[in-house]
Amino acid sequence: MNLFDNFKDPQLCKTLLDRIHAELDGELRFMEVCGTHTVSIFRSGVRSLLSDKVVHLSGPGCPVCVTHDSEVAAFLELADKNAIIATFGDLMRVPGPEKKTLKSAQAEGARVKVVYSPFDALKIAQDNPGDKIVFLGVGFETTAPAIAATVKVAREQGITNFSVLCFHKLVPPALDALVADPELQVQAFLLPGHVSAIIGVEPYRFLASKYGLPAVVAGFEPVDILQALYMFVTMRNEGKIEVVNAYTRVVSDGGNPKAVSVMNEVFSPCDALWRGIGLIPGSGLTIRDEYAAYDAMRVFGMELRDVPEIKGCRCGDVLKGKMSPEKCPLFGKACTPASPVGPCMVSTEGSCAAYYKYRI
Amino acid sequence: MERVLLDYGSGGKASHRLIGELFLKYLGNEILDRLDDAAFLEIKGPISVSTDTFTVDPIFFPGGDIGSLAVHGTVNDVAMLGARPRYLTCGFILEEGLPMADLERIVQSMGNAAREAGVLVVTGDTKVVPKGAVDKIFINTTGIGEIFVDEAPSGRRAAPGDAILISGFMGDHGLAILSKREGLTFEAPVLSDCASLNHLIVRLLEAIPSVHVLRDPTRGGLATTLNEIAGQSGVECRIFESKIPVRPEVTGGCSFLGLDPLYLANEGKFICILPQEHAEAALAIMRSDPLGADAVQIGEVRGEHPGKVVLETPLGGTRLMDMLEGEQLPRIC
Numbered sequence: 001m002n003l004f005d006n007f008k009d010p011q012l013c014k015t016l017l018d019r020i021h022a023e024l025d026g027e028l029r030f031m032e033v034c035g036t037h038t039v040s041i042f043r044s045g046v047r048s049l050l051s052d053k054v055v056h057l058s059g060p061g062c063p064v065c066v067t068h069d070s071e072v073a074a075f076l077e078l079a080d081k082n083a084i085i086a087t088f089g090d091l092m093r094v095p096g097p098e099k100k101t102l103k104s105a106q107a108e109g110a111r112v113k114v115v116y117s118p119f120d121a122l123k124i125a126q127d128n129p130g131d132k133i134v135f136l137g138v139g140f141e142t143t144a145p146a147i148a149a150t151v152k153v154a155r156e157q158g159i160t161n162f163s164v165l166c167f168h169k170l171v172p173p174a175l176d177a178l179v180a181d182p183e184l185q186v187q188a189f190l191l192p193g194h195v196s197a198i199i200g201v202e203p204y205r206f207l208a209s210k211y212g213l214p215a216v217v218a219g220f221e222p223v224d225i226l227q228a229l230y231m232f233v234t235m236r237n238e239g240k241i242e243v244v245n246a247y248t249r250v251v252s253d254g255g256n257p258k259a260v261s262v263m264n265e266v267f268s269p270c271d272a273l274w275r276g277i278g279l280i281p282g283s284g285l286t287i288r289d290e291y292a293a294y295d296a297m298r299v300f301g302m303e304l305r306d307v308p309e310i311k312g313c314r315c316g317d318v319l320k321g322k323m324s325p326e327k328c329p330l331f332g333k334a335c336t337p338a339s340p341v342g343p344c345m346v347s348t349e350g351s352c353a354a355y356y357k358y359r360i
Numbered sequence: 361m362e363r364v365l366l367d368y369g370s371g372g373k374a375s376h377r378l379i380g381e382l383f384l385k386y387l388g389n390e391i392l393d394r395l396d397d398a399a400f401l402e403i404k405g406p407i408s409v410s411t412d413t414f415t416v417d418p419i420f421f422p423g424g425d426i427g428s429l430a431v432h433g434t435v436n437d438v439a440m441l442g443a444r445p446r447y448l449t450c451g452f453i454l455e456e457g458l459p460m461a462d463l464e465r466i467v468q469s470m471g472n473a474a475r476e477a478g479v480l481v482v483t484g485d486t487k488v489v490p491k492g493a494v495d496k497i498f499i500n501t502t503g504i505g506e507i508f509v510d511e512a513p514s515g516r517r518a519a520p521g522d523a524i525l526i527s528g529f530m531g532d533h534g535l536a537i538l539s540k541r542e543g544l545t546f547e548a549p550v551l552s553d554c555a556s557l558n559h560l561i562v563r564l565l566e567a568i569p570s571v572h573v574l575r576d577p578t579r580g581g582l583a584t585t586l587n588e589i590a591g592q593s594g595v596e597c598r599i600f601e602s603k604i605p606v607r608p609e610v611t612g613g614c615s616f617l618g619l620d621p622l623y624l625a626n627e628g629k630f631i632c633i634l635p636q637e638h639a640e641a642a643l644a645i646m647r648s649d650p651l652g653a654d655a656v657q658i659g660e661v662r663g664e665h666p667g668k669v670v671l672e673t674p675l676g677g678t679r680l681m682d683m684l685e686g687e688q689l690p691r692i693c
Contacts, residue, residue, distance in 0.1 A: 008674060008675075010674050010675050010676065013675045014675070014676075042679055043673070043679065044673055044675060044677065045671075045672070045673030045674075045675050045676065045677015045678055045679055046675065046677060047677070047679075048677040048678050048679060049675060049676065049677045089618075093685075093686070116542065116617070222675055337685040338685050356682075357680065357682045358679040358680050358682070359679070359680060360665060360668065360670055360678060360679065360680050
């Protein structure tokens, strides 16, 4: 048995489940804000083992899901500019205006390459000096430092045909906007392990201090998730509401200051559009003026265009935990993974896609 | 370095040299050697025919190459119908500029694979297209085999009460290809499992003719093939996740690449669905062959959720194991 097996141990999970159900008083409505948690909760079968009183809601935790239509329109506009687009794979199928995607643009002749790391994109730039290479910078605090580091390396090495379309988003400001909504019916937050490995625990303290909500930074194995749920129950029962780091094997309370410093050197906070939610102040990252030569928006003289909202799509309500996916009138009918209408169905980590894929 | 020229597909002297010096050298047999417009075959009874086109990138990968794969893949498809594969046809589309040494290595590998599987390449075709029109080499093979069972196994015959067996580890081929394509190296290299299964299939069916379904979970992997069977037969496939053999290095590689091994291609494995009372005997036969050494029962056919594959997780929870929409895409985080 290796380390990971311990965090999947069925007996330990059963013990935790029994305790949660025995000690839970009333209903527990918890939200996870990381797509990896969403998938893990379904894939491991944890969801099917929770009683009706433990209500699982998926928040805006998938970077693909929250990428705004007007941002997707910008990707597609770039594809038409004969640049080589380098992207993480799961953006390929995100529909923009008129249901066009990077995949369909590729079929029409756009040059799109799926990469595993922004440094692979920089390598493409070095190998193709006659072309302009744009990396699609989408993601949360998890991916932003590596992309910032790539921009720094590009500048240090004098690589001039590489730029980043920067649509990074920040988790804590979005959480703040979410919990400030009086209609939100969430009682506890499962906080994202990967994001927290970068930013630490401090940025989430307001959940407990300002809103009285318990929150736990957790890993992605079933034992991690059930342990966090049990912590919610005990915190509530004991009246000790806190933000706790339960993923200490990966996350230190102070995060990764080196990664944060690289991120802050290249990017600065800005207002950002979230799909299904709208504008959230200070929730995005933009490229600092010192690195303007690596900002694809400036390199190509582009601006975000207004794009009409998707008609009938209730992803905003799903992302805010106000509606469960199967209650959406489009779910499984007009909106399926084959033909997704809204963001929650697009990404494999989206809550609607997870419902569709894993629920019997 | 000698390279494939457009002339080689002209039908003229250059083509004839290629056929004589390369194709007949490695693939020749008394039927192919006649070099008539078509092959003269004698076959009795019902036959199984399957065709497949191989475009794999990279053309050489750990554990095999496009040539051996083009034989194994079609031989296996033919065999899954309860047939003894006998003959293969073979069409090559070559990209101008392909190194001759690569072509020779591929054809030699096809010859070896065909000999091991006991099939004859009886007719073929070669086209050379301008650079860029194909990626190095594409190969089409069509296989013909004689069905030797009274009732051929079919994806439509799974019935409640049947056992679901697989012949070994899942995802090896898919991960071997992806890791080579992405330039990833692991502590223990993952080799493609590509192999011809026909000899094992014949032994299995001769001993246990009541096998209901035989399928090789190639593209789309175990999950996709089980969904096809559940749909074709109108039954539920209930799978116990903890029973599915996946090598730790494949699990690790998939976790790194953001992929699910149950959707990765296999090229030397098969799914066998048969009445539960024959499961132990079938497993014993499979395990007696190196190609089935890790065979195991992973689930059972039920009637509750027709058309669906339901996975029981190690925790005792259940979830759907759905078919993928398209290719698996690596995730952002």
